Each structure stands twice: as structure tokens, then as C-alpha cells.
Amino acid sequence: MKNYKLIPKITLWSLLALGIVVIIMFFAGGSNGSLEVAGDFLDIPRFSDLFLVWNYILLGLAVLITLCIVIVEFTRNWKNDRRKAITTLCVVIGFIALACVCWFLGSPEKINIIGYEGTDNQGFWAQLSDAVIFACYFLVCGTIIAMIWGAIHTRRLK
Numbered sequence: 001m002k003n004y005k006l007i008p009k010i011t012l013w014s015l016l017a018l019g020i021v022v023i024i025m026f027f028a029g030g031s032n033g034s035l036e037v038a039g040d041f042l043d044i045p046r047f048s049d050l051f052l053v054w055n056y057i058l059l060g061l062a063v064l065i066t067l068c069i070v071i072v073e074f075t076r077n078w079k080n081d082r083r084k085a086i087t088t089l090c091v092v093i094g095f096i097a098l099a100c101v102c103w104f105l106g107s108p109e110k111i112n113i114i115g116y117e118g119t120d121n122q123g124f125w126a127q128l129s130d131a132v133i134f135a136c137y138f139l140v141c142g143t144i145i146a147m148i149w150g151a152i153h154t155r156r157l158k
Contacts, residue, residue, distance in 0.1 A: 019054065026051040035115045098138060099131070106130030 031043040045051070070092060077085035107130055110122035 015058075019058070022047070022051055022054045037114050098135065102131040102134040102138065103127065105134045 025047040026045055029045060029047040032046040032048075033044050034041040035044055036042075070088065074085055074088045074092075077088055106127040108123050108127040111126050111129070113121050
């Protein structure tokens with residue numbers, strides 16, 4: 001039973017080490033050519049695809065783990081304390097509402113990217129990119145507000 005407690009630590013340290021290796025490969029892995037932009041030549045990193053795939057994997061893991069924790073917490077609370085379960089459900093509904101608001105704030109119009117000739121910068125993918133950016137804005141603002149409220153609330157308790 002004691003070995004099971006080591007699994008999360010080993011997993012986290014392995015992911016951290018792998019992430020550091022990917023970052024070092026991205027920044028120090030050399031150039032895969034250059035791109036001329038407005039008279040300047042910009043290097044194209046050799047391992048940019050690896051870096052993007054690693055970020056997608058980490059994002060997928062974060063979403064999967066979060067969903068699993070929410071589902072387990074909801075079922076546990078539903079059995080023991082229904083008020084907590086409803087609170088958990090309200091938080092999930094709030095995040096779904098935030099995702100919908102961010103989606104409708106996004107624009108499907110073409111994004112002009114210098115040196116990009118593909119079609120993935122318009123329509124669904126452009127709107128998804130905008131939605132993620134808006135969600136980041138809302139979440140950062142919410143984090144700052146929560147930090148300020150927490151500091152004020154903690155001082156008031158003292």
C-alpha cells in the first residue's frame with residue numbers, strides 16, 4: 001500500500017522532467033530554416049511540432065483529470081451531503097456557461113498570420129482560438145479578484 005503513495009510523485013516528477021527536456025529541445029534544438037518577415041529573417045525552431053504536441057498532451061491530461069475529480073467529488077457529495085453536490089454542480093454549470101460566452105465572443109473570421117498559407121486560421125479554429133484567449137482573460141481576472149478577496153477576508157478574520 002505504501003508504494004501506491006509514490007505513484008503520483010513519480011508521475012509528476014516524470015512529467016516535469018519530460019517537459020523540461022521538450023522545452024530545452026525547443027529553445028536549444030537549432031533552426032529548421034528561416035522565414036522572411038518584413039525584411040527580417042526569423043528562425044523556425046526545429047522542434048516546434050514536438051512542443052505543440054506536448055502542450056496538447058498536457059492540456060488533455062489536465063482536462064481529463066479535472067473531469068474525473070469533479071465526477072468523483074460529485075458522486076461522493078451526492079451520497080453524503082446533497083448541498084455540496086449541488087454547489088459542485090453549480091460550479092460546473094458556471095464553467096460551461098463561461099465556455100459558451102467565450103465561444104460566442106470569438107470570431108470565425110480569418111486571422112492573418114505572417115508566413116502562414118493554410119486554412120486552419122479561419123472558421124471553427126479561429127473561433128476556438130479566440131474563445132480560449134477570452135477564457136484565459138476571464139480566468140486570470142477571476143484569479144486576481146479571488147486573491148484580493150482572499151487577502152481582505154483573511155485580514156478581516158484576524
